[in-house]
Amino acid sequence: MTQSAANVVIRFAGDSGDGMQLVGGQFTRTTALAGNDLATLPDFPAEIRAPAGTREGVSGFQIHFASHDIFTPGDETDALVAMNAAALVTNLPRLRAGGLVIVNSDGFSAGDLTKARLQTSPLEDDTLAGYRSVPTPITTLTRNAVEELGLSTKEADRCKNFFALGMVYWVYGRDLAPTEAWLTAKFSKKPVVLQANLNALRAGRNYAQTIELFQDTWEVPKADFAPGRYRNITGNTALAIGLAAAAQKTGQTLFYGSYPITPASDILHALAPFKHYGVTTFQAEDEIAAVCAAIGASYGGNIGVTGTSGPGVALKGEAIGLAVMAELPLVVICVQRGGPSTGLPTKTEQADLLQALYGRNGEAPVAVIAPSSPSDCFRTAIEAVKFAVEAMVPCFILSDGYIGNGAEPWPLPDLDALPDITPAFRTDPEGFLPYERDPETLSRPWAIPGTPGMEHRIGGLEKEDGTGNVSYDPKNHQHMCEVRAAKVQKLQRFIPPTAIHGDDEGVLVVGWGGTWGAIRSGVDACRKEGLKVAQIHLRNLNPLPADLGDILKRYDRVLVPELNLGQLVKVLRDAYLVDARSFCKIQGQPFLTREIADAIRQEAAR
Amino acid sequence: MTAPVYKKKDFMSDQLVRWCPGCGDYSILSQVQTVLASLGRPREEFAVISGIGCSSRFPYYMNTYGFHTLHGRAPAFATGLKVTRPELSVWMVTGDGDALSIGGNHLIHLFRRNVDLNVMLFNNRIYGLTKGQYSPTSEIGKKTKSSPMGSLEEPFNPLALALGAGASYVARSVDVFTQHLRDQLAAADTHRGTSFLEIYQNCNIFNDGAFTGFTDRGVRDERVLYLEPGQPLVWGTEQRKGLVLDGLKLKVVDVGDDVSHVLVHDPSNRTLATMLVALDGSGDTPVPVGLFYKEERATYDGAFQAQVAEARQKLGNGELAKLIDAGDTWTV
Numbered sequence: 007m008t009q010s011a012a013n014v015v016i017r018f019a020g021d022s023g024d025g026m027q028l029v030g031g032q033f034t035r036t037t038a039l040a041g042n043d044l045a046t047l048p049d050f051p052a053e054i055r056a057p058a059g060t061r062e063g064v065s066g067f068q069i070h071f072a073s074h075d076i077f078t079p080g081d082e083t084d085a086l087v088a089m090n091a092a093a094l095v096t097n098l099p100r101l102r103a104g105g106l107v108i109v110n111s112d113g114f115s116a117g118d119l120t121k122a123r124l125q126t127s128p129l130e131d132d133t134l135a136g137y138r139s140v141p142t143p144i145t146t147l148t149r150n151a152v153e154e155l156g157l158s159t160k161e162a163d164r165c166k167n168f169f170a171l172g173m174v175y176w177v178y179g180r181d182l183a184p185t186e187a188w189l190t191a192k193f194s195k196k197p198v199v200l201q202a203n204l205n206a207l208r209a210g211r212n213y214a215q216t217i218e219l220f221q222d223t224w225e226v227p228k229a230d231f232a233p234g235r236y237r238n239i240t241g242n243t244a245l246a247i248g249l250a251a252a253a254q255k256t257g258q259t260l261f262y263g264s265y266p267i268t269p270a271s272d273i274l275h276a277l278a279p280f281k282h283y284g285v286t287t288f289q290a291e292d293e294i295a296a297v298c299a300a301i302g303a304s305y306g307g308n309i310g311v312t313g314t315s316g317p318g319v320a321l322k323g324e325a326i327g328l329a330v331m332a333e334l335p336l337v338v339i340c341v342q343r344g345g346p347s348t349g350l351p352t353k354t355e356q357a358d359l360l361q362a363l364y365g366r367n368g369e370a371p372v373a374v375i376a377p378s379s380p381s382d383c384f385r386t387a388i389e390a391v392k393f394a395v396e397a398m399v400p401c402f403i404l405s406d407g408y409i410g411n412g413a414e415p416w417p418l419p420d421l422d423a424l425p426d427i428t429p430a431f432r433t434d435p436e437g438f439l440p441y442e443r444d445p446e447t448l449s450r451p452w453a454i455p456g457t458p459g460m461e462h463r464i465g466g467l468e469k470e471d472g473t474g475n476v477s478y479d480p481k482n483h484q485h486m487c488e489v490r491a492a493k494v495q496k497l498q499r500f501i502p503p504t505a506i507h508g509d510d511e512g513v514l515v516v517g518w519g520g521t522w523g524a525i526r527s528g529v530d531a532c533r534k535e536g537l538k539v540a541q542i543h544l545r546n547l548n549p550l551p552a553d554l555g556d557i558l559k560r561y562d563r564v565l566v567p568e569l570n571l572g573q574l575v576k577v578l579r580d581a582y583l584v585d586a587r588s589f590c591k592i593q594g595q596p597f598l599t600r601e602i603a604d605a606i607r608q609e610a611a612r
Numbered sequence: 613m614t615a616p617v618y619k620k621k622d623f624m625s626d627q628l629v630r631w632c633p634g635c636g637d638y639s640i641l642s643q644v645q646t647v648l649a650s651l652g653r654p655r656e657e658f659a660v661i662s663g664i665g666c667s668s669r670f671p672y673y674m675n676t677y678g679f680h681t682l683h684g685r686a687p688a689f690a691t692g693l694k695v696t697r698p699e700l701s702v703w704m705v706t707g708d709g710d711a712l713s714i715g716g717n718h719l720i721h722l723f724r725r726n727v728d729l730n731v732m733l734f735n736n737r738i739y740g741l742t743k744g745q746y747s748p749t750s751e752i753g754k755k756t757k758s759s760p761m762g763s764l765e766e767p768f769n770p771l772a773l774a775l776g777a778g779a780s781y782v783a784r785s786v787d788v789f790t791q792h793l794r795d796q797l798a799a800a801d802t803h804r805g806t807s808f809l810e811i812y813q814n815c816n817i818f819n820d821g822a823f824t825g826f827t828d829r830g831v832r833d834e835r836v837l838y839l840e841p842g843q844p845l846v847w848g849t850e851q852r853k854g855l856v857l858d859g860l861k862l863k864v865v866d867v868g869d870d871v872s873h874v875l876v877h878d879p880s881n882r883t884l885a886t887m888l889v890a891l892d893g894s895g896d897t898p899v900p901v902g903l904f905y906k907e908e909r910a911t912y913d914g915a916f917q918a919q920v921a922e923a924r925q926k927l928g929n930g931e932l933a934k935l936i937d938a939g940d941t942w943t944v
Contacts, residue, residue: 035940231944238940254932281923283930291721295688302692418936455659455677455700463671465680
């Protein structure tokens with residue numbers, strides 16, 4: 007019988023070569039088209055193919071979908087698909103009591119158990135007691151389903167993820183059509199592979215329907231979205247589209263210089279086909295060349311952008327300082343990952359805030375903006391270009407692996423409502439001085455090579471204000487350091503009043519970046535219990551919003567949850583002398599709702 | 613439109629030149645100002661990009677657009693500028709430490725990509741701005757402040773490095789060979805692609821006389837081989853010395869009355885260029901100057917812009933609304 011649920015969390019888990027991210031993406035797509043709100047969490051190892059069957063090689067994809075607004079990929083899972091023994095034992099701890107587990111029983115040979123470091127088979131001991139387990143010989147059934155096509159065993163086994171997806175589709179009453187259409191487009195030139203995957207998908211659905219092992223199937227009603235057009239989008243894609251929009255808004259070509267790095271490479275992949283939208287891309291020989299070429303492009307009048315993760319930012323620091331000194335626009339995207347050093351390349355973290363704010367030699371102030379969700383990346387990209395161009399300064403975008411790879415529904419924006427971006431190009435040579443400042447913005451003119459009568463020289467040596475000539479004058483240096491900082495501070499004019507969610511007393515929870523959804527869920531949970539709690543979420547880290555100091559002083563308690571060892575909390579204490587408390591998690595995983603709620607309860611009870 | 617007429621002083625900036633008195637950079641600056649003034653190009657179309665070091669102060673003294681960037685990174689800035697503004701004439705100034713030590717990676721990738729710009733590498737075989745440490749072109753055994761018992765490092769041969777990295781234009785001149793240097797600068801400008809010009813430059817403070825063994829007027833004719841396309845590889849008093857092929861090696865011979873057995877210079881011959889760049893003046897070999905190698909091939913900036921044009925031709929000018937309303941969309 008079909009039951010109704012308000013929200014469901016499913017996790018697909020298998021070997022990193024099993025195609026779990028692929029079927030997770032398909033389930034996400036189908037779910038979006040079915041009208042549910044959703045949030046996803048891809049969770050995979052750094053190795054492309056870690057040793058098959060091992061715990062280290064397990065790749066997971068979690069999706070939370072609901073008939074109401076949701077903000078996180080979910081704490082516990084309601085259903086788990088496990089393609090082998092290692093995937094089962096590493097993901098079972100997140101499955102709720104009584105949850106559904108679809109297990110590929112062909113993934114529990116003696117060899118599989120050894121690789122998963124298990125003495126006994128979880129299918130035969132009491133591991134699965136307390137769950138509704140459906141052991142299914144998925145590999146065997148897939149081979150049977152594609153037998154007529156004459157594929158090799160290896161080729162046949164590659165379809166087993168779609169068999170599993172077919173089963174899950176049946177349990178949650180999903181239409182096969184979107185995935186069938188996607189497969190048809192993808193394998194249009196490989197009819198045998200197409201047919202094999204279609205066979206596997208349909209066989210999985212039919213098998214689930216036939217065996218009657220599932221006591222219930224589930225239906226999640228459509229979410230109550232505002233009328234309009236929606237798109238399912240990841241943060242990295244939203245950033246790329248936002249950059250293209252900014253290019254069109256400025257009327258200038260956007261130049262993206264980048265060096266491949268996890269988890270930022272998808273931005274380069276997304277931008278490379280955007281040439282006809284006024285976007286050019288340059289895959290540089292290293293991180294340093296990527297930022298330097300972007301600055302060279304800005305010098306030439308393009309919107310120079312570079313994208314990377316934390317290790318790349320460390321390498322780019324000197325060049326970012328040059329853009330500060332030369333006062334050229336530059337956008338630096340940092341999709342944060344676990345650090346230090348190579349750290350946890352595929353896991354999320356927020357530990358590059360202080361690097362973005364301060365990680366350069368000398369006094370080198372830059373603007374810093376952090377998107378709060380995958381779809382928020384679109385707006386952030388446009389804002390960052392606006393800041394960079396209108397203040398002639400580098401602007402950081404601090405995304406992270408969680409929102410970069412995570413997906414959510416995005417209400418398509420009204421293009422006419424996007425902010426204007428006005429570059430201060432100067433073409434009139436009369437009285438031109440390279441460092442003459444606009445008294446309102448403190449920004450200097452953008453005079454690009456090729457403009458007659460305005461030949462001038464810039465560089466990394468300290469400049470005399472106005473003329474831009476090299477200057478070692480002591481007082482000029484202090485003046486220039488102060489004016490570069492003041493110029494960034496003046497960007498406060500673009501920051502809207504801070505939105506406060508919740509109560510006007512009690513615990514104020516202050517977050518930034520990709521933790522918005524978990525904090526919102528935790529705050530709402532505590533407010534339902536009757537606690538006085540409010541949330542503000544900072545998108546602008548430099549400059550900070552003008553009203554922030556007053557808001558912080560209105561609350562007795564200030565709690566700052568971060569996926570680091572306490573970085574924003576240092577900034578807030580420094581700027582406002584506020585007794586803010588830190589709540590830190592640094593495990594490569596996003597916050598769970600209950601972790602935030604527990605921290606709020608503790609703070610409220612303190 | 614008639615070409616603008618400039619004098620050398622039109623390319624001199626109002627900034628005080630601050631190199632040490634007697635530095636070879638003065639001569640190079642003067643020749644560059646003279647040559648750029650003569651090219652018939654509007655002054656605003658020149659951009660001079662440098663890294664860090666004595667030579668890299670160069671842009672401040674040129675009355676053109678100029679960008680004094682980061683140590684070793686000038687090739688990356690110049691690449692970003694040139695692909696953005698392909699109509700500009702971009703001149704890169706670098707030194708042996710800047711280009712071959714801290715910036716070695718960027719330099720080889722510049723050669724490989726063949727971005728259409730002119731690279732002037734001022735090679736004085738020493739670190740000058742940091743006051744006299746050995747450089748990647750200093751000879752082995754060089755005693756400096758940082759190598760009191762002598763440098764342990766084999767030097768780079770910049771021209772061999774350029775050839776190995778796929779440079780499409782490889783040439784050399786000398787700070788004091790003023791006419792030769794002007795000719796080489798003008799020739800480099802005509803090449804479409806990365807024109808690499810190594811310029812031997814005397815640092816009279818930290819490495820004085822590094823090149824006098826073949827640049828002094830008394831010995832110059834005996835030691836320097838002026839490479840001329842299509843001409844026999846001969847030098848010395850009355851052009852008595854020449855290069856012939858001995859198996860797979862070059863051999864110095866007394867030409868005698870008949871030059872017909874002497875090798876004729878062909879800058880399109882990579883094998884010959886590889887042998888010529890190895891000549892260093894040791895023993896009876898000459899020091900060649902001039903154009904060693906030149907190859908016509910696609911430029912990176914040209915191909916970069918061609919892809920943009922191709923995309924626009926095939927797909928039209930992109931419409932933002934279509935870009936956004938794509939992928940997995942639905943209507944509520």
